[in-house]
Amino acid sequence: MMNMDQYSDHLDLVNAVLGLACNLESYPNHFFKAGYKVMRIEPKFNVGGTINPDILLVSDNMGLFAECKSGEYKIGANLNRYDSIQLRHLIEKGIDISDENMDLDVGIFGKDNLIKLNQKLLEEGIDYSQVILSNEIKKISGRSFKDPLLETLFSDSVVVKSKPPLMLKFTESSPFKRIAPFVFNTLMSRSLSGKTQFGVREITAEVVGEIWEKLDKDLKKTMVKKMKLFLNRCKRKHLKDYLQNSDDLWTISIGDHWKTRKKFSDDCNRFINSLNQKELFEFL
Structure with a gap:
């Protein structure tokens, strides 16, 4: 039986990531500072099978797939293939791209569960940047973000003093x-x-x-x-x-x-x- 709280946990985490792209005084705005905006939520790509990242954010010359992980054990069958998404796959979906040489990157975002999930990611050979969003926002593991500004912003611990904005109120999984x-x-x-x-x-x-x-x-x-x-x-x-x-x-x-x-x-x-x-x- 699925614990219904898991739906809420994941949606809360998605909103936490979306909030980073807003220009708010009450909530950290790492993505906004780096010039990123939300381009698509739950885009599906057919790359040797369906790949379904949670969020796509883009700046003028970079794209970042943000994957939200609210559990401690489940990685997902296709997470290791996110790096195989290419710019042409975005264009085929009709996603507007401002730079035909845009580089794509992947980041994993979680709460305290990410500390335990980290070992399973290592065992699977997944080294995407991993960022905790809880009482603080900080990158804890993984390779460097391809965008040096994101790497700098997420490397410093930032205390979270308020809840993220409720940008996405519900999904198909919400009770x-x-x-x-x-x-x-x-x-x-x-x-x-x-x-x-x-x-x-x-x-x-x-x-x-x-x-x-x-x-x-x-x-x-x-x-x-x-x-x-x-x-x-x-x-x-x-x-x-x-x-x-x-x-x-x-x-x-x-x-x-x-x-x-x-x-x-x-x-x-x-x-x-x-x-x-x-x-x-x-x-x-």
Whole structure:
């Protein structure tokens, strides 16, 4: 049985890496300082089989695949092949490249688990740069980053004093309880603004926010599918009085009176509270 906390741990780690590309005073910004931006999340490449890094970041002349590892034991069958991804594979996916001579690199990012995972990486002959993101940010092992500025930035220990920004709210692996508050807030907002009709893809993109455009197309498809499953669960259960659909066109009807809105909020909370036990049984 999969521990549902693992989903949250991995998503938190992904957000920690994404946060390094933001220009924030409250959170370290190593990638931003080095001129990197998030180009694609969970891109898939066919290089003698599917290779699926977590994040692709690019600067003017460098590309970095960031792989997030939240467990202590599982390396992944294809991690040792990330170095085989070439610039042409990015171009074939339609990823904009500013420099045809851009060099590509790989980095592994984890929490304290990375200390234990390090030995398994060595046994597999994997020497990518390894960076801990926990109470501090620091490179602990592996080869040098190909970008000297990244090597310098990550070699110095930086204390983390706040949580990373919540750039990616959920993925296809997230339990419904994590998704629910974001969806319910969006439904309430749509009701208040009069935008009561929507498609599943439309509301998925709205809930995800600006980073939607950075998601790989396959990830978008799985997240839309996840949202459809969630909306159907809502319609069948506690929110059947508010949600209706005809194929892919959905309608939210809450009403304008404050008592009606309060009842909607109460029903949403009851639904969230019911998810823990129901989803536990689904994983048994």
